[in-house]
Amino acid sequence: MELLDEAHTNHFGVPEPVQITQNRVEGKAIVVTGHNLFALEELLKQTEGKDINIYTHSEMLPAHGYPQLKKYKHLKGNIGKAWYDQRRLFEKFTGAILATTNCVMPIKGSYSDRFFSYDIAGLEGVQKIENDDFTTLIQKTLELPEVHMESDEQLVTGFHHNTVLSLAPEIIDAVKKGKIKRFFVIAGCDAPGKGGEYYRELAxxxxxxxxxxxxSCGKFRFNDVDYGVVPGTEIPRYIDLGQCNNSISTVKIAAALADAFQCEVNELPVSIVLSWFEQKAVAILLGLFSLGIQDIRIGPKAPEFISAGVLDVLQETFGLKLITNAAEDMAMMLS
Known part of the structure; x- marks a missing residue:
């Protein structure tokens, strides 16, 4: 995760907080889903000056914070939420669609002729972009009618551990004065179903x-809310650190705070509540275990592939907990 973060920040710059439009689309348009920021950059280069607007979906949302991506004026905003709304969303969005790495759903609907895959992402019966040549995608976009989707919604993204650590003196002072009583890491992969409502209720x-x-994409359960700032400070209460690949930022922030307070990470006023759906989230959880971080909560339920015996070991060794209900868990974490 650290190497990937370095690859992104060395190439695109350190992300900066930004407020963007949500679900507002105009003109000839392409939506990009997946995780591949390098594919997005190449598309932005090739569509510049062609009167085509580019929008992000799901885990591409953090792209708006990177200086070398947001400099493109035709990178406009975000549409939709987590990965599993693709079928409904892409029927409503009548422009062209580019699917990059991971989280691509088989098509059910009428949008296959305007759906393009990239690199290792692919589906049967759709066109694939080869050698970073987006000519066919661009031509298709220009043939399609303009898209009009109205919305007044906005989202905030673009934080990074360097951004947050630049506020370290204010954060440390706020903790010492009791203005900040606890940090909550609410992150992970979202999945369809009512189980994810827990995370919105908690947040x-x-x-x-x-x-x-x-x-990660779990934030789409609760990122439409304006959380404001910590009372008596200018510190934002909601900090979106990016994709699932950016989970290293939470570790770096925790490590810096532990150093400042001369304590162990597990002694900090930090609670970690994760949602999982696939292997990547589990790999991140194992990474946290490798750093000795304990008392993590996961949900909406335990992974099916973890046996009762293994779960017992994780609970005994790392204090791993399964979520119950938001009110009870919140009371316990705040106590």
Missing amino acids: TSLPPETVILTT
Whole structure:
């Protein structure tokens, strides 16, 4: 994760907080889903000056914070939420679609003729972009009618551990004065179903003296809320650190705070609540275990491939907990 973060920041610059439009689309348009920022950059280069607007979906949302991507004026905003709304969303969005790495759903609907895959992402019966040549995608976009989707929604993204650590003196002072009582890392992969409602209930119920750190597509359960700032400070209560690949930022922030307070990470006023759906989230969880981080909560339920015996070991060794209900868990974490 650290190497990937370095690859992104060395090439695209360190992300900067930004507010963008959500679900507002105009003109000839392409939406990019997946995770591949390098594919997005190449598309932005090749569409510049062609009166085509580019929009992000799901885990591509953090692209808007990177200086070398947001410099392109035709990178406009985000549409949709987590990966599993693709079929409904792509029927409503009548422009062209580019699917990059991971989280691509088999097509059910009428959009296959305007759907393009990239690199290792692919589906049967759709066109594939080869050698970073987006000519066919661009031509298709120009043939399609203009897209019009109206919305007043906005989202905030673009934080990075370097951004947050630049506020370290203010954060440390706020903790010492009791203005910040606890940090909550609410992150991970979202999945369809009511189980994910827990994370919204938790995030929106937290008292104002708390700060939410998030990554991954699980944030779409609660990132439409304006959380404001910690009372008596200018510190934002909601900090979106990027893709699942950016989970290293939460570790770096925790390590810096532990160093500042001269304590262990597990002694910090930090609670970690993760949602999981696939192997990547589990790999991130194992990475946290390797750093000795304990008392993590996961949900909406335990992974099916973890036996009762293995779960017992993880609970005994690392204090791993399964989520119950948001109100009870919040009370326990705040106590």
